[in-house]
């Protein structure tokens with residue numbers, strides 16, 4: 001897998017204190033690692049949902065399953081609260097992903 005590294009000190013002003021530059025750079029390196037993990041996890045999730053979409057289309061099932069979504073959102077909100085992440089944000093994030101998945105499923109069903 002090819003990585004395309006960022007330049008974590010990009011945008012930091014010339015005269016910034018050395019210790020502050022070092023801490024910001026280190027934090028940005030962690031952020032870059034986390035973002036890479038998020039991309040890889042999302043790619044795996046979409047691989048699975050594409051397979052769900054093909055199965056649903058083959059068996060004439062509807063693209064969306066609102067009961068499943070409610071169950072996932074309830075779980076994710078609880079996980080978020082336990083992890084000190086805003087549950088409202090977690091719900092918005094999951095809904096954003098699910099909307100894209102449903103769009104894919106509709107396209108598969110039409111194809």
Ligand SMILES: C=C(O[C@@H]1C=C(C(=O)O)C=C[C@H]1O)C(=O)O
Pocket residue numbers: 049052063064065066068069072097098101102
């Ligand atoms: C993936 C599915 O299809 C849709 C997408 C979902 C998701 O991305 O998690 C959940 C429910 C469905 O609306 C599914 O039914 O499991």
